[in-house]
Amino acid sequence: MNFEEVVMKRYATKSFDGKMIDETKVNKLLELIRYSASSFNLQPWKVKIVKDRQTKEKLSPLSWNQPQITTCSHLLIFCAETEVKELIDKLEKQMLAAGAEKEKIANYIKMMRDFEAGMTPEQRLIWAQKQAYIALGNAINGAKALGFDSCPMEGFDPKGYARELGLPAHIxxxxxxxIGFANDKPMAKMRFDAKDIIA
Ligand SMILES: Cc1cc2nc3c(=O)[nH]c(=O)nc-3n(C[C@H](O)[C@H](O)[C@H](O)COP(=O)(O)O)c2cc1C
Incomplete structure (x- = not known):
């Protein structure tokens, strides 16, 4: 499938058939997610992966009982990583290890540090969440390209998920x-006219 076909054939799947996706393919999808674009390349997200039935069943009532949660193969939970200072340190180390000269990247690192310091905790969370949505875009199109289906979902209780999954406050x-194999049929695509999306 070329990219145009992927975009046109992907749809928000409402129910999966319960079959598990091969781990090799899941790992390929994680690579597509890992290579997503992000502001400053700081990659401020973490993906929590749930595949066991018991946890999915616990998460179901925290997801408006939407059937995708219990029928999917793997449930990817895109989380914002709000410890951005640590990410800057990590990226700097990685750049140096890749051969960058400290003085040459100093301005870039300072720009990131100033940017981070200028945000309130709330702004930092929103900024990290925006990056997580870019990764989500790769995930939904990537899933279709790899031969399976997906559904982006905001219909869940983030605090309840954090509690149930034991996530630390910064994630x-x-x-x-x-993600999984669809057990439903896509509805006809409905979109606004091309002219309506031009501001
Ligand atoms: C951020 C986001 C949140 C969504 N949340 C849900 C959801 O909780 N449950 C659901 O069934 N679909 C959800 N959807 C799917 C949309 O309803 C769907 O993408 C839209 O109707 C267009 O249909 P299509 O993706 O099949 O082309 C969500 C989509 C996005 C992008």
């Missing part, structure tokens, strides 16, 4: 994406 569930 904030933002949007979820069950």
């Amino acid at each position: 904030v569930p933002t949007v979820v994406c069950p």
Whole structure:
């Protein structure tokens, strides 16, 4: 499938058939997610993966009982990583290890540090969440390209998820994406006219 076909054939799947996706393919999807674009390349997200039935059943009432949660193969929970200072340190180390010269990247690192310091905790969370949504975009199109289906979902209780999954406070569930093999049929695509999306 070329990219255009992927975009046109992907749809928000409402129910999966319960079959598990091969782990090799799941790992390929995680690679597509890992290579998502992000502001400053700081990659401020973490993906929590749930595949056991018991946890999915516990998460179901925290997801408006939407059937995707219990019928999917893997449930990907895209979380915002709000410890951005640590990410800057990590990226700097990685750049140096890749051969960058400290003085040459100093301005770039300072720009990131100033940017981070200028945000309130709330702004930092929103910024990280925006990046998580870019990764979500790769996930939903990537799933279709790899031969399975997905559903982006905001219909869940982020605080309840964090509690149930034992996530630390700096990792904030933002949007979820069950993946698996569809057990439903896509509805006809409905979109606004091309002219309506031009501001
Ligand atoms: C951020 C986001 C949150 C969504 N949340 C849900 C959800 O909780 N449950 C659901 O069934 N669909 C959800 N959807 C799917 C949308 O309803 C769907 O993408 C839209 O109707 C267009 O249909 P299509 O994706 O099949 O083309 C969500 C989509 C996005 C992008």
